[in-house]
Amino acid sequence: MPPDGSARPGVASKRTGPLGAPPATTAQAQGTAQPQAAFQTRGALYKFRRFLIRTGPAYLFILPAVSAMLLVHYIPMAGGILVAFKDINLFTVSRWYDAPWVGFANFVQGLDPGGFLGGRFWRALWNVSFFGAVTITAGYVIGMAVALLLNREFPGRTLVRGIILLPYITPDSVAYSVWRFIFQARIGLVNMWLMKLGIIDEPVIWLVGSNAIYAVMLAAIWKGWPFAALVLQAGLQTIPRELYESAMIDGASRWQRFRYITLPMLAPVTRILILVSILWNYNAFNQFYVMLGKDPGPAADVPSTLILRETFNTFNFGVGSAMSVVLMGVMLVLTMVYLRALRAAERGQA
Amino acid sequence: MPTAVLERRPPGRSGKRNIVGWIWFGLALAAVLTVVLVPYGWMVSGSFKSSVELQAADVTRPGQEPSWIPREPTLDNYRNVNRTVRILDYLRNSLIISTGTMVLATTLALLAAYALSRWAFPGRNAYVVSVLSTQMLPGILFLIPYFILFTWLRNQFGIQLRDTYVGMIITYTSFALPFSIVMLRSFLDSIPVELDEQAQIDGASRLRILFSVLLPLARPGIVSVAIYCFIMGWNEVLFASVLTGTSTRTVAVGLLEYITAHEARWTMMMAASIIVSVPVLVLFSFLQRYVISGLVSGAVKG
CATH class of the missing domain: 1.10.3720.10 (MetI-like)
Known part of the structure; x- marks a missing residue:
């Protein structure tokens, strides 16, 4: 009695599979010779073998990806957390394992709101949260408006869709360099227009000081909304047309159709979109680094730029790691709060 | 009540409103495309300006503002890139x-x-x-x-x-x-x-x-x-x-x-x-x- 005579794909491969071939034939040969005995005495081993034959190849296939991620994700992450508890500078960096343990000193230095660095860190965390709140909201609203606008047939639709994706696919450093050019005080487009409209009398310095974060916001919204529009467009296409038709028969206004059909039907897509946007936002780096340089100043500093400076200009690896561990913690907490709030909202609806 | 249905539907589809709707649609589309394309236009225009022209530009002096069309278009930027x-x-x-x-x-x-x-x-x-x-x-x-x-x-x-x-x-x-x-x-x-x-x-x-x-x-x-x-x-x-x-x-x-x-x-x-x-x-x-x-x-x- 061949115990694994089923037709499931993992088993069917036993004759041909690269790994499965030899053990399968031996097991089968012995199984036919003395079926009962083989099955009973070698039960555990047999089961293990069968498991190897069936699912072994799966492990072989994920092995390269797992080892790559182990090497470049999990081990460095563990290393990063360890380093946060060590005093590592330029001189001890090549013998990092010998560097002295300092307990939570790095965290204290990096997080103490009264200290210089800690103050900058909390300010940076606030800046990036404010930045995200504005850019994600604006990006979602604009993305939704454009997705609704394009959700009809018209000549040249494909071309228009391609054009509105341009900001999304343009490399970050190119897009933000152009915006940096546009925001230049003396030769920039923004000041030129504002002067012509009579809104300002003399050029505004956009990229230094307290205006900087708003300039970056505008550029980031310009770059970010096409992605929201893209995702929402795909979501819109999944809404059955009949829903709108029956609502129209019932006399629902355009706003009511949007409020009670479109929005609820887009809720699943929206959830993922917002979650992903929030997480990406806390990693925000490119827009600030390209438009404002290594040190955007306290009013526009974000955690990534601050940590980068502290680590690779001051060579304070321990403090940099401590701050990035805290950043990771903030992101984890936010994700959990967001997911929990969603679940609560779903329960409330049901 | 089929008559009621028929009464409600036509207004949205009547010819006049349709045209107005398409005009609004066209305007909105034009606005979106403009917002998307302005930075690219500025990038292309900037790439054909001479560095002298750009240095002389100044938004505060009328007549000296940076222009969309390069005053003396040049390929030097590409040549010397x-x-x-x-x-x-x-x-x-x-x-x-x-x-x-x-x-x-x-x-x-x-x-x-x-x-x-x-x-x-x-x-x-x-x-x-x-x-x-x-x-x-x-x-x-x-x-x-x-x-x-x-x-x-x-x-x-x-x-x-x-x-x-x-x-x-x-x-x-x-x-x-x-x-x-x-x-x-x-x-x-x-x-x-x-x-x-x-x-x-x-x-x-x-x-x-x-x-x-x-x-x-x-x-x-x-x-x-x-x-x-x-x-x-x-x-x-x-x-x-x-x-x-x-x-x-x-x-x-x-x-x-x-x-x-x-x-x-x-x-x-x-x-x-x-x-x-x-x-x-x-x-x-x-x-x-x-x-x-x-x-x-x-x-x-x-």
Whole structure:
């Protein structure tokens, strides 16, 4: 009695599979010779073998990806957390394992709101949260408006869709360099227009000081909304047309159709979109680094730029790691709060 | 009441309102397209201006404002694009690193996605969760240990990873992998298992099934993942700013060298920006259909 005579794909491969071939034939040969005995005495081993034959190849296939991620994700992450508890500078960096343990000193230095660095860190965390709140909201609203606008047939639709994706696919450093050019005080487009409209009398310095974060916001919204529009467009296409038709028969206004059909039907897509946007936002780096340089100043500093400076200009690896561990913690907490709030909202609806 | 229905429907479809509706639609569309295209227009116009013209420009002096049409259009910025900043070398570096990342990451992701899609093995869910969770970790958290690790490997074992193509390809592959695995898995899941079984009956090995049966069917997914990996490598700034050096600097960070503390070469930077964008835009428009469906399904599911 061949115990694994089923037709499931993992088993069917036993004759041909690269790994499965030899053990399968031996097991089968012995199984036919003395079926009962083989099955009973070698039960555990047999089961293990069968498991190897069936699912072994799966492990072989994920092995390269797992080892790559182990090497470049999990081990460095563990290393990063360890380093946060060590005093590592330029001189001890090549013998990092010998560097002295300092307990939570790095965290204290990096997080103490009264200290210089800690103050900058909390300010940076606030800046990036404010930045995200504005850019994600604006990006979602604009993305939704454009997705609704394009959700009809018209000549040249494909071309228009391609054009509105341009900001999304343009490399970050190119897009933000152009915006940096546009925001230049003396030769920039923004000041030129504002002067012509009579809104300002003399050029505004956009990229230094307290205006900087708003300039970056505008550029980031310009770059970010096409992605929201893209995702929402795909979501819109999944809404059955009949829903709108029956609502129209019932006399629902355009706003009511949007409020009670479109929005609820887009809720699943929206959830993922917002979650992903929030997480990406806390990693925000490119827009600030390209438009404002290594040190955007306290009013526009974000955690990534601050940590980068502290680590690779001051060579304070321990403090940099401590701050990035805290950043990771903030992101984890936010994700959990967001997911929990969603679940609560779903329960409330049901 | 059918009459009531008929009464309510026509107003939205009557000819007059239809025309007004289309006019509004056209205006809105024009506004959207303008907002999208203005920065590109400014970039192109800037790239044809002479640096003298730009230096003389001043928004405060009427008649001297920067103009949309270059007063004396010139190709000098394109001709001299490589003179102050070695942008062509950076272009080559980016091409090598991005292509390497694309090949390596797509291959590894394909194998892993195949296993996730076709086997229910112990640890599968844990693995998927860990793949997804790496996506939400801050990049900067990895950068510091990378730097320490690379420095340590060089000093202890003489293995040079910093400022090498191999080091950058490994780094970028790791960042492209999670999203690629999730995306490819959803593509493979959509291919019926019966096809695998047929091929198995015909005596095909596991690898053979993957490459001869699934690969052609999953081509849209594979293409979009490959493009995603390439663009990721092309655009990345944070790691490139620390881990690349003179011999591997990529365009994403090299582009910033046009602006120094002493001199702002905006016109050349705009010309270089156009050159740098071309490979990405060409790749994307070439494969727009694949990439959009891939990105959307990845984003919506992942």
